[in-house]
Amino acid sequence: MNVGIVGLPGAGKTTIFNALTGLRADTGYGGKGRDHMGTIKVPDPRVDTLTAMHESKRSVYAEIVFTDAVGRPEGSRPGGGLDPQVIQGMQGCDALVVVLRAFANPALAEAPEPLRDRSRFLTELILSDLGPLENRRRRIEKEAGRSREKALLERCIAHLEAERPISSLTLNEEERGQLAGFGLLSAKPLLYLLNQEEAEFPQGVPAPLQAAAQAEGYTLMGISAKIEMDIAELEPAEQIEFLRPLGVEQSARDRFVRSAYAMLDLISFLTTGKDESRAWPIRRGTTAQKAAGKIHSDIERGFIRAEVIAYDSLVALGGEKQARDAGKLRLEGKEYLVKDGDVITFRFNV
Ligand SMILES: Nc1nc2c(ncn2[C@@H]2O[C@H](COP(=O)(O)OP(=O)(O)OP(=O)(O)O)[C@@H](O)[C@H]2O)c(=O)[nH]1
Ligand SMILES: [Mg+2]
Structure with missing residues (x-):
């Protein structure tokens, strides 16, 4: 921006x-x-x-x-x-x-x-x-x-x-x-x-x-x-x-x-892992597929789904596994509108 x-x-x-x-x-x-x-x-x-x-x-x-x-x-x-x-x-x-x-x-x-x-x-x-x-x-x-x-x-x-x-x-x-x-x-x-x-x-x-x-x-x-x-x-x-x-x-x-x-009506979605934890700025109202494109055009093109955990749930439950067990991990499709603080893992094929 x-x-x-x-x-x-x-x-x-x-x-x-x-x-x-x-x-x-x-x-x-x-x-x-x-x-x-x-x-x-x-x-x-x-x-x-x-x-x-x-x-x-x-x-x-x-x-x-x-x-x-x-x-x-x-x-x-x-x-x-x-x-x-x-x-x-x-x-x-x-x-x-x-x-x-x-x-x-x-x-x-x-x-x-x-x-x-x-x-x-x-x-x-x-x-x-x-x-x-x-x-x-x-x-x-x-x-x-x-x-x-x-x-x-x-x-x-x-x-x-x-x-x-x-x-x-x-x-x-x-x-x-x-x-x-x-x-x-x-x-x-x-x-x-x-x-x-x-x-x-x-x-x-x-x-x-x-x-x-x-x-x-x-x-x-x-x-x-x-x-x-x-x-x-x-x-x-x-x-x-x-x-x-x-x-x-x-x-x-x-x-x-x-x-x-x-x-600017900007929000951030988050990605995290061993390599990096990162905030990605997007306009409010951006779909999951478009948001994936911010990371790489291949992920947008080969988009399968987004695995989403709200940041607050992730932190409150203490980790991805716990969040998954508690049913807090959501599978979202292309048209999902990304929310501020969504911690996302994109599944895609190239
Ligand atoms: N007293 C006072 N002086 C200021 C303030 N802000 C800037 N100045 C002074 O005003 C002068 C102009 O400031 P600049 O930041 O260069 O202004 P500018 O808008 O970039 O100017 P141009 O690029 O020439 O259009 C400088 O001498 C600054 O030190 C302020 O808040 N208070
Ligand atoms: Mg100046």
Whole structure:
């Protein structure tokens, strides 16, 4: 899963990228010419428990890849707006994290106004989506038939013109499929990160902003990039000591990873054995056969059945044999919808 850290210039994107990934990319308004990429592992105590239970040689966690796009000063391009390169970068992402600036950045003339920046950024996404949809509509306008496609395009365009993201439009599977090729930015899962002044962070996010995000159907989370940067430099045990006086139980990294998982509607199924215990990220609603394909295309193709034990039963009963004896091992077919925490052994032939 690839998550883009995006936002207006100078919002603190690179600082947040560094805090989340533990990397040290150059910060400072204006960017330094290239994209940054970093991978983080999603902490999952279930993997640790399975590793201990089966004495696995390796523990493998689900991963999220973050991309921090190069910033180019706003207005460096005629007509302002987002850089085409930045837009192209966003199209390659599974989800977007939009950083909103709520701190005074000495390099920028404007005082922080996250409510305005939020609508500015959303407008950019909407404008970029309108282009290809309108082109398509123009192209098929004169053609006979295609009434369903025309109606779908009309609906999308009207929705965007009302300044609402495509993600908030109710679409069925077929319509979703028809739109997939456009790579619409406003159809992507999106999380707002409000980058707050250290002193303001403990007070939480301002209500009007929360309401605005909610109206669009997006989640808003507060963060102080400055605090996170300081935390990222500490050892894990020290981190907790540091956070407690601030009234925070988890670092933004942990809260963020959880939110990112939830907003993407991701769940994990688990595999375990002597070699490795592992969490595999999948979208909620994935069938057993498709989930098998995450491990290897041969397992998907030669799928016979999935042997499933819920993680909680496995741990409560103390092992696979005990779970089997207690009737907790289920045999599931191709169409079974995998649940979070299913510990699965796939049977297949090649
Ligand atoms: N006071 C304060 N300063 C911050 C915070 N976050 C970032 N900064 C500073 O703001 C400046 C810009 O931060 P960056 O992380 O480089 O911002 P950016 O969004 O990556 O900028 P571009 O890539 O140029 O668009 C840097 O000098 C940071 O140190 C914050 O939470 N509080
Ligand atoms: Mg940057």
